[in-house]
Amino acid sequence: MQISYKPGSGLLHRLNPLTKGTVAFAAIIFFSVNNLSGAVIATIIAGFLLICKLSGVALLDVIMSIRRIGLLLVIVALIQGFSVDGFNPMLAVEAVLRIVGVFLVAGVYLTISSQSELTCFWEACFRPLALIGFPAREFALIMVIAVRFFPVILGEIERIRMAQIARGARLNGGGLLSSATALMPLMIPTLTQAVIRAGELAQAMEARGYRVSAQRTRYQRFRFGFIDLIAASVPLLIFYYLLRPFMSE
Amino acid sequence: MIVFDQVSFWYKDKSETSFELKEVSFSLNKGRINGIVGGNGSGKSTVAKLIAGLIPANAGNLDVEGQNPYQQLHQSGFLAGLIFQNPENQIVGTTVEEDLAFGLENLGLSHEVMHHRIVSTAERFGLTSLLRQPVTSLSGGQKQLLCIASVMVMEPAWVIFDEPTSHLDPWARLDFWKIIDEFVHHHGLGVVIISQLAEDLTRFENILGFKAGKLIFNGVRDEFKMADNDVHEHFNFPESWKFESLMLAEHP
Amino acid sequence: MASHVTELKLNNIKVKYGSATLLDNLCGNFTRGQLNLIVGRAGSGKSTLLRTIAGFHKEFSGSIMADDKAFDPSGNISLVFQNPEALFFNGSVGEEVGYALKMRGVLPDEIECTSKKWLQQWGLDPECCWHRHPLELSGGEKRRLALAACTVFLPPVVLLDEPLAGLDVKGQHALADMLKAMATDHIVIVVTHEPEALMTDSSSLLYLRSGCGLWFTPETFLYQALSESDFFPLPHWYSSAVTPFREKPALPRLEAGAVHKFIQEWRRADADKL
Numbered sequence: 001m002q003i004s005y006k007p008g009s010g011l012l013h014r015l016n017p018l019t020k021g022t023v024a025f026a027a028i029i030f031f032s033v034n035n036l037s038g039a040v041i042a043t044i045i046a047g048f049l050l051i052c053k054l055s056g057v058a059l060l061d062v063i064m065s066i067r068r069i070g071l072l073l074v075i076v077a078l079i080q081g082f083s084v085d086g087f088n089p090m091l092a093v094e095a096v097l098r099i100v101g102v103f104l105v106a107g108v109y110l111t112i113s114s115q116s117e118l119t120c121f122w123e124a125c126f127r128p129l130a131l132i133g134f135p136a137r138e139f140a141l142i143m144v145i146a147v148r149f150f151p152v153i154l155g156e157i158e159r160i161r162m163a164q165i166a167r168g169a170r171l172n173g174g175g176l177l178s179s180a181t182a183l184m185p186l187m188i189p190t191l192t193q194a195v196i197r198a199g200e201l202a203q204a205m206e207a208r209g210y211r212v213s214a215q216r217t218r219y220q221r222f223r224f225g226f227i228d229l230i231a232a233s234v235p236l237l238i239f240y241y242l243l244r245p246f247m248s249e
Numbered sequence: 250m251i252v253f254d255q256v257s258f259w260y261k262d263k264s265e266t267s268f269e270l271k272e273v274s275f276s277l278n279k280g281r282i283n284g285i286v287g288g289n290g291s292g293k294s295t296v297a298k299l300i301a302g303l304i305p306a307n308a309g310n311l312d313v314e315g316q317n318p319y320q321q322l323h324q325s326g327f328l329a330g331l332i333f334q335n336p337e338n339q340i341v342g343t344t345v346e347e348d349l350a351f352g353l354e355n356l357g358l359s360h361e362v363m364h365h366r367i368v369s370t371a372e373r374f375g376l377t378s379l380l381r382q383p384v385t386s387l388s389g390g391q392k393q394l395l396c397i398a399s400v401m402v403m404e405p406a407w408v409i410f411d412e413p414t415s416h417l418d419p420w421a422r423l424d425f426w427k428i429i430d431e432f433v434h435h436h437g438l439g440v441v442i443i444s445q446l447a448e449d450l451t452r453f454e455n456i457l458g459f460k461a462g463k464l465i466f467n468g469v470r471d472e473f474k475m476a477d478n479d480v481h482e483h484f485n486f487p488e489s490w491k492f493e494s495l496m497l498a499e500h501p
Numbered sequence: 502m503a504s505h506v507t508e509l510k511l512n513n514i515k516v517k518y519g520s521a522t523l524l525d526n527l528c529g530n531f532t533r534g535q536l537n538l539i540v541g542r543a544g545s546g547k548s549t550l551l552r553t554i555a556g557f558h559k560e561f562s563g564s565i566m567a568d569d570k571a572f573d574p575s576g577n578i579s580l581v582f583q584n585p586e587a588l589f590f591n592g593s594v595g596e597e598v599g600y601a602l603k604m605r606g607v608l609p610d611e612i613e614c615t616s617k618k619w620l621q622q623w624g625l626d627p628e629c630c631w632h633r634h635p636l637e638l639s640g641g642e643k644r645r646l647a648l649a650a651c652t653v654f655l656p657p658v659v660l661l662d663e664p665l666a667g668l669d670v671k672g673q674h675a676l677a678d679m680l681k682a683m684a685t686d687h688i689v690i691v692v693t694h695e696p697e698a699l700m701t702d703s704s705s706l707l708y709l710r711s712g713c714g715l716w717f718t719p720e721t722f723l724y725q726a727l728s729e730s731d732f733f734p735l736p737h738w739y740s741s742a743v744t745p746f747r748e749k750p751a752l753p754r755l756e757a758g759a760v761h762k763f764i765q766e767w768r769r770a771d772a773d774k775l
Contacts, residue, residue, distance in 0.1 A: 007381040114381070115343035148343045151385050159582050162557045166580040167588075167651055168604030185600075188590035197338050204339030207301050207331040208400065209322065209355035219350035219363045288669065289640050389543045415667055418543045418694050419734045445669050448736055485670040489738030491757035499765075 003065055003107050005114050010055030011227055012112050019228045021121035024109035026235035031101035033242065038094040045101050052108055062107035066100060073099060116220050119144050138212060145201070153194060160189050251277040251300060251407065251439070256309035258295055268462045269295045272309065275457060275467050279407075279439040282429060284453025286444065286484045291459040293443050297409045300441065301331035314406050327356060329407040329439075330400035334415055336392035345371070345387070345395055346380040352403045370402040390421040397428065407439035408432070414449055426452055447487040458484050506567040506577075506657040507533050509554070509688050513563035516546060516553050523549050527563070527714040529707065531658075536680055536702045537690045540733065541709035547692045550709070551660045554690070555580045567657070579656045583663045585647035589635040594620070594646060595627075597635050601654045616653060623649040623679055641672040645679070658688045665695050673698050696722070697735070697755035708733075723752045 007013075015023075027048075034041070052059055066073075073096050081092030113121075123140040130136045161171065164185040171182055258270040270292045277283045287293040298304045299311060302318030311317070313328045321328045333339050342348030346367060353363040371377045374394055379387070387395065393416070400408060414422045429452075432438040442453065450456070456473045458466030458480065466473065466480050473480070474490055514527040523546040531537040539547050552558035554565060556574030565572040591597040598616040607615070617627035623645045630638065635646060644664070652659055664680070665673045673695070681702040683689055693699060696706060700719040708715045708722065717725065726733040727740055727747045735755070742760050743752055746767050753763035 005383065115383070116347050144343060144347075145341065148341070148384065152337055160588060162552065162555065163580050163582055163585070163588055163651070165557075166555060166578055166656075167601045168576075168654065169600075170604065185588075185590050189587050192589075193587050200333060200335065200338040201341070203303065204331075204333055205341060205351075207303055208341075208352040208403065209327050210351075211323070211355070214355060215357055216354045217357050217359065217363075219354055219360060219367075220347075221360050420542055423734050447670050451738075488755065488757045489736060492738055492742060492760055495757060495761040 003061055003110050006058040006061075006111055007114070008056050008058070008112065010057060012052065012055040012057055012108075014225070014227065015112075015231055016222045016224050016228045017113065017117035017120040018124055018222070019224075019231050020109060020113055020117065021124075023231055023234050024105055026238045027105045028102050030238045030242070031098050031105065034098070038090060038097055041094065041097045041101060045097065045104065048101075048104065048108075057108055057112055059108070062104060062111055065107060066103060069099070069103060115144060115147055117222070120220065120222060137216070149197070149201075153190070153197075156193055157186065157190050160193075161186055164189075250279070250315075251313050251441075252311065253296075253299075254310040256299065256306045256311050258292075258299065258304065258307050268292075270299075271462045273462075273464045274309075275464060277439070277441060277455065277457075279437060280433065281454035282433050282452060283439075283441045283455045283457070284444065284450065285441060285457045285459065286450060286453075287459035288445070288483075290461070292462040293459045294411060295462075296457075296459070297331055297411050297441070297443055300407065300409055301329050303331070327352075327403050327405055329409060330403060330405040331409045332396050332400055332411065332413060334412040336389070336396045336416065339396055340384050340392065340399075342384065344381055344383055345376055348384065348395060348399050349380075349402050352399060356403060366402050366404070370398050374398040374401075390417065390424065393417065393421070393425070394428075405438075407441065409441045409443070411443050412445065413442065414444060414446060445485070447485040448489070450484070451487050451489055506572075506688060508568055509572060509658060509690075510566040511563070512566065514550075514553070514565070515562045516549055516558065517560040518549060522712060524709065524714065525712050529714065529716050530705075531688050531690050532705065533688050534685060535704045536684055536699050537688070538696050538699055538703050538706040539690065539692045539709065540694070540696050540706065545709040546712070547709055548662055551580065551662055551690070551692060554578070554658070555660055572658075574658070577656055578658045578660060579651045579654075581648060581651045581659070581661045581664065583666055585651060585664075586635070586643040588647060588650070589643075592634060593632050594625075594635055594638070595631045597646065598650050598653050601650065605654055619649050619653045620646075622682070624675060625649065641668055641675070644668060644672070644676065648676075648679070652683065652687075656687070659683065659690070661689070661691045663693055664691060665693060665698055677702060696733075697739075701754045701756075719754070720750070720752055727752075 012020075031041075036044075049059065076095050076099060077092040080095035081087050081089060083091065119140045122143060123136050126134060126136040126139060165171065167185075169182070169185040171186055172179065253273050253275050255272050255274055256270060257268060257272055259268050273292075273296070285293045285296060295304075299306055300313060300318060302313075302320075302322030305319040313321075316328060318328050340348050341351045349367045349370060350363055353366060358366075367380075368377075371380055374397070376391075376395065376398060379391070384392070384395070393413070397408075414425060417425060429440060429442070433440050442449070444450070450473075453470060455469050456466060457464060458473075460483060466476060466484070468476070474494075509531040511527055511529050511531075514524060515522065516524040516527075527550075539550065541547050549558055553561050554572075554574065555578050557580070565574075567577075589597055591600060595613070595616060598620055599612040602612045602615060617631070620627040620630070625642060625645055630642070630646075635643065638646060644667075648661075648664065661680075665676060668676065677699050680689055680691065680699070684702070691699060696703075696719075700706070700722075703719055706717045706719060706722050708717060722733070723735075723743075724747055726735050727744055730740075739755055739760065742764065746752070746764065749767060753759040
């Protein structure tokens with residue numbers, strides 16, 4: 001049960017990655033710092049899930065993953081629920097709903113955003129830094145490659161681990177120093193392989209014409225459509241709601 | 250056409266007598282499967298990098314379709330694609346579509362041209378339904394197909410494969426050779442294949458044999474079969490040809 | 502000492518990977534004295550089966566028995582993956598080979614003596630390579646050092662995943678001989694895409710296809726591959742050479758000399774009958 005990108009063509013999938021990122025970011029802030037009643041939060045969550053369902057988001061994995069934070073939810077419910085005048089189930093439910101809200105938004109965001117969309121959002125966040133010479137695009141490519149090779153290298157560590165244990169390595173030693181030495185049979189081969197891999201990748205990229213100095217064009221093109229306009233109202237509303245107490249004075 | 254004229258290559262940090270490649274001359278034509286054979290350190294991978302323009306020759310002249318590949322790759326574009334043996338280590342994008350786009354972005358093409366090329370290449374390689382899939386969900390054979398497609402989408406005149414079959418199972422190897430046959434004999438693509446496997450050797454129509462940085466055999470398949478024993482010994486003469494010659498000896 | 506295991510029995514093995522069933526209802530034996538081969542397409546579960554036997558993949562039901570006792574893989578197996586030279590982490594060949602013995606508390610003198618003997622066994626001259634760095638060796642030597650380092654503690658069961666990949670034919674033949682020598686005292690199980698290079702030393706072959714395991718002898722395997730082209734792609738020359746003779750009880754191994762001799766013998770036998 002892993003939350004990962006599931007391709008789709010629904011309304012939410014078609015949003016501009018910048019809109020997606022901003023809405024998700026705003027919604028997470030909203031769920032963490034509102035002071036609405038449990039019923040209202042529950043309604044908002046239900047509405048959110050309904051929109052997701054209607055636009056064809058694969059919700060099952062996200063909802064099933066809530067089990068993973070089950071323990072956290074119980075602890076939060078207990079801490080928030082007990083107040084000076086005994087246990088108040090309403091407070092506990094509200095606290096739990098807030099966390100579930102944050103979790104669902106983050107889960108859905110990761111389900112509907114491909115790696116390139118995540119990178120696009122990343123890059124947009126870093127773009128202001130490009131003015132002072134920060135290589136935003138190269139940095140984004142590094143992120144993509146890191147994410148791309150993460151599972152590959154994990155699989156490799158697992159293979160090396162099994163083979164070295166079979167040879168007799170004891171990889172979980174005692175104290176800090178001894179555990180560092182115990183990890184040598186795992187660390188050295190993994191690093192060596194990672195360096196070899198990086199060298200091969202660099203060559204393959206160069207053979208496909210990659211140069212840092214070159215003017216590269218961009219294939220991914222994200223349109224800013226009518227739905228984006230509607231969706232963009234969500235963060236605006238949220239910021240209005242959050243800033244309201246300061247403005248009414 | 251690829252022409253090497255007295256080409257030498259050595260790494261700067263080593264002494265000038267330790268050649269990776271020493272005064273090598275040959276020419277390769279499109280329309281047949283060109284194979285390069287040789288052991289470790291024979292210089293065969295150096296030849297591949299020279300053709301792809303990854304490294305410049307230290308001495309001598311080489312040109313690919315009348316142009317210098319090193320200058321071409323570093324200034325304006327792309328002459329020869331190079332595909333390495335491990336597909337896992339040359340896929341840059343996280344989805345099939347992104348990986349196909351990577352090389353095109355480097356060429357500086359417009360979105361419309363890229364889109365058109367990606368769609369038609371994906372169709373040609375049967376990857377259309379996988380375009381949006383994350384690369385991690387592909388099988389080994391599909392990953393190799395993607396590597397080939399990602400280079401072909403850049404429309405090179407030549408493609409060099411560095412030990413392409415060593416990571417494939419026997420079924421995928423057959424599929425690979427079907428693709429190569431199609432490329433060479435129906436699409437006019439120049440193909441050079443580097444391999445150590447004896448059975449791959451039987452597929453080559455033109456063979457270059459390297460040993461310690463020198464070209465020691467250059468000829469077509471039948472000439473290779475007729476070559477002297479030293480050559481056969483050194484380059485792992487395939488079992489099928491041994492059998493052929495046994496039968497020939499029996500019924501001359 | 503556990504190295505007296507002569508037979509490894511699989512009873513109703515069912516291997517799962519997440520929610521997918523990779524292998525179902527697998528029964529059969531791996532024996533000593535020959536190479537146990539496993540073949541199949543990429544993704545058919547060959548590597549996972551090795552991991553299961555090695556005790557690293559826990560999602561399975563059924564039992565693995567070593568001579569009527571439950572098999573405890575811990576300390577009794579060696580698991581060697583493709584490109585085993587990736588495992589090197591010591592500064593010299595001597596330390597690399599001796600590592601497995603050192604971790605088992607063997608005395609230093611004994612380590613040196615055993616390691617040198619074992620290097621010799623794997624075709625490496627201990628005198629000239631003992632102090633060299635493992636990564637300085639040639640491709641074939643590295644592979645042999647890696648296999649020596651993974652088996653120096655004489656585990657009763659040796660599991661190898663594509664040990665021949667990336668070697669030239671001479672290297673493959675040399676390695677096949679060494680694996681055969683190893684098989685006299687150990688149960689050697691080899692996953693391979695090149696069964697033709699190892700079949701001479703084998704009498705049992707497990708073919709994995711769509712979740713099922715089928716057991717063959719090399720002869721029945723060759724027979725099946727000849728009559729069904731998609732079953733296993735044999736080299737074309739071999740199929741066309743022996744197809745007329747596939748009804749014969751014994752088919753030759755995939756070597757030009759052997760095939761030629763086989764065909765001559767059967768032709769002569771047919772001529773005698775007439």
